[in-house]
Amino acid sequence: MVWVFVKVVIDRSNCTSCGTCSDTCPKLFEPNPEDTFSQIVEKFRLNGNIAEGLLTEEFEASACEAVALFCPVSIIRIED
Numbered sequence: 001m002v003w004v005f006v007k008v009v010i011d012r013s014n015c016t017s018c019g020t021c022s023d024t025c026p027k028l029f030e031p032n033p034e035d036t037f038s039q040i041v042e043k044f045r046l047n048g049n050i051a052e053g054l055l056t057e058e059f060e061a062s063a064c065e066a067v068a069l070f071c072p073v074s075i076i077r078i079e080d
Contacts, residue, residue, distance in 0.1 A: 007046065008053040011075040012037045021067045021076060028053065029067065038075075 008028070010021075015037035021029035022038060032039045032050065040046075040053035068076040 006055050007079040008040065008044075008055060009077045009079065010038050010040065010051045011077075012039065012051050014073055014075045016073050018072055020070050020072060024070055025067050028055070 010029075012032075017031065017036040017038070019031065022031055028041055028044060029038050030041050031037070039050035044053040044055055046052040046054045068074075068078055
């Protein structure tokens with residue numbers, strides 16, 4: 001089995017704390033308890049960075065693209 005990883009990046013400085021991402025995909029996104037801006041769930045963080053995550057392509061296909069499209073301020077990027 002070959003794993004293909006996809007990077008997810010959140011521009012937290014422009015987050016409006018609307019909760020769309022965490023409502024749509026709570027396994028990947030959550031509100032930060034201190035500032036309420038979106039962050040990556042710890043399990044998927046890239047090098048401990050709360051704004052970057054690394055996922056398998058399988059997870060990305062089912063969640064990340066939809067979340068990126070639903071975000072009202074377009075702060076979530078998907079990178080191959």
